[in-house]
Amino acid sequence: MHLEVVGLSKSFPTRRGSVLALDVVNVLVAAGEFVCVVGASGSGKTTLLRLIAGLEQPSQGSISVDGEPVIGPGADRGVVFQSYTLYPWMTVAENVGFGLKLQGVKRQEREARVDYFLEIVGLERFAKALPRQLSGGMQQRVAIARALAAQPKILLMDEPFGALDVQTKEMMQEFLLDLWRRTRTSILMITHDVEEAVFLAQRIYVLTSRPGRVKGEIVVNFPSRRDYSLKRTSAFQEVKDKILALLREQHGLTYSPS
Incomplete structure (x- = not known):
């Protein structure tokens, strides 16, 4: 199991x-x-x-x-809560890559993963946007992309x-x-x-x-x-x-x- x-x-x-x-x-x-x-x-x-x-x-x-x-x-284990828990001062891309940065993932790989998962959740055009510029559903997509970017075994x-x-x-x-x-x-x-x-x-x-x-x-x-x-x-x-x-x-x- x-x-x-x-x-x-x-x-x-x-x-x-x-x-x-x-x-x-x-x-x-x-x-x-x-x-x-x-x-x-x-x-x-x-x-x-x-x-x-x-x-x-x-x-x-x-x-x-x-x-x-x-x-x-x-x-x-990646975790997504009901509240979006995004950092309001960071862009969408920075939010998605934040955990990877803490893990010490090199910049080139980090950016590649961020780009991939933003495309997966359909937000690649909003990479430079701030959370306040997104709808609630879009903010939750960012939270999901952030959790997935760390490539967890289970979400x-x-x-x-x-x-x-x-x-x-x-x-x-x-x-x-x-x-x-x-x-x-x-x-x-x-x-x-x-x-x-x-x-x-x-x-x-x-x-x-x-x-x-x-x-x-x-x-x-x-x-x-x-x-x-x-x-x-x-x-x-x-x-x-x-x-x-x-x-x-x-x-x-x-x-x-x-």
């Missing part, structure tokens, strides 16, 4: 005692696979991603990438389109699918949007709320080439309904598709 999360638990201390955020979570992502994790607020989705990114340490369990244990942040995404309007969000979802097909970078994406997960993923993990446990694992058997007509099909709705039923089941509710 490419990314392997085994028996992962995470507790946080509070004034009233320890709070269990994640409880014995197991997640696998194969090389080149697109996997989503869905769950309501309080399910520990972001905590899970931060643990895999090496930004937090687990209370129990293990995380490894290609057999190497995760003990902190590393170049093998970790935390609600990357959550701050975008509906139309831009849909365009970015199609963009991300096309990017994944072309680069075959492994992706683990956190989202609360069930429809987004079904549209993008090959497999979906459903987490319960507080503490986060894997309630179910859903295989999405749609072709990798997808467009928005897929959302109008009965097969798409069946997968979506199955996930919504799992999410409601934990609260003792039943789900009846309309």
